[in-house]
Amino acid sequence: MSKIINGKEVSAFVKEKVKTEISLLKSKGIDVSLAVILVGENPASKIYVANKKKACEELGITSLEYLLPEETTTEELLGLIDTLNNEKTVNGILCQLPLPKHIDEQTVINSINPKKDVDAFHPENVGRIMIGDFDFLPCTPAGIMEMLSYYNIGVEGKNCVVIGRSNIVGKPMSMLLLHKNGTVTTCHSKTKDLPNVTKTADILVSAVGKANFVTADMVKEGAVVIDVGMNRENGKLCGDVCFDEVEKLSSYITPVPGGVGPMTIAMLMKNTLTAAKKQNNIF
Ligand code: NAP
DSSP, X not given: OOEEOOHHHHHHHHHHHHHHHHHHHHHTTOOOEEEEEEESOOHHHHHHHHHHHHXXXXXXXXXXXXXEOTTOOHHHHHHHHXXXXXXXXXXXXXXOSSOOTTSOHHHHHHHSXXXXXXXXXXXXXXXXXXXXXXXXXXXXXXXXXXXXXXXXXXXXXXXXXXXXXXXXXXXXXXXXXXXXXXXXXXXXXXXXXXXXXXTTOSEXXXXXXXXXXXXXXXXXXXXXXXXXXXXXXXXXXXXXXXXXXXXTTXXXXXXXXXXXXXXXXXXXXHHHHHHHHHHTTOO
């Protein structure tokens, strides 16, 4: 029987520490602020943005919301980002992805000042993560590392398998596990005989986005299983992992909901705090 990794508990722990530091900064006259840009009407994005706003309010971060219409052009969006880049009172800038198809996503990411890039998607920050000299880490993989650490799950020397190679989850996840001296394999849709690879994992991270994708026959007994997937099945939120069957043989497992999800927002708050400290030369 698996031990459940409680993302709500770990995120509360992280947020409490961030809140304390934010109030300390406030007492020094430093107000921490995060600008969140949402373009269009994507319902999932609207929920994420609302949750980010709520977390900011909880922790004492000033949240600035920019809700732009679907027909916003790349140029208009770049104009707003330029203003926010130059606005001293704005510490972090986040542009909620995905953007409408007519907007060039990479150009938008590239336009955010790397020092305010609290998602850590800018190529400069991605490069710095690669060489292990970073200010910010992408929120979801960083949240997973925080959960492993909270539960004293060591990575060094372990076989780590990450399913998925997206720029926002899979690739940085593999890199962070490598930085912690894991032996890392990254799988994707062209990987041959996936179950044979995943069965070697002491730590298995699934970031695929398909319900019921990871079944018990793909998991080694005693493995730590981290489920990043956020899928809807019959209107219900679920991960990539067949929880009921995998839970019986894994040592630790994250549930969906209540696992990785809450960590992502907590780490965004942490990154915003880090940005504010760096911009005010507080180390
Ligand atoms: P993505 O960009 O769609 O990437 C999915 C990855 O899965 C790709 O690398 C793809 O391989 C791989 N894949 C697809 N089918 C596969 C198969 N049959 N076998 C092996 N690999 C396969 O998705 P993402 O943005 O990384 O997100 C992944 C999931 O995590 C989604 O459900 C998303 O909603 C969720 N998510 C959750 C959080 C959170 O806070 N909990 C945050 C971010 C994302 P190819 O590269 O070969 O196409």
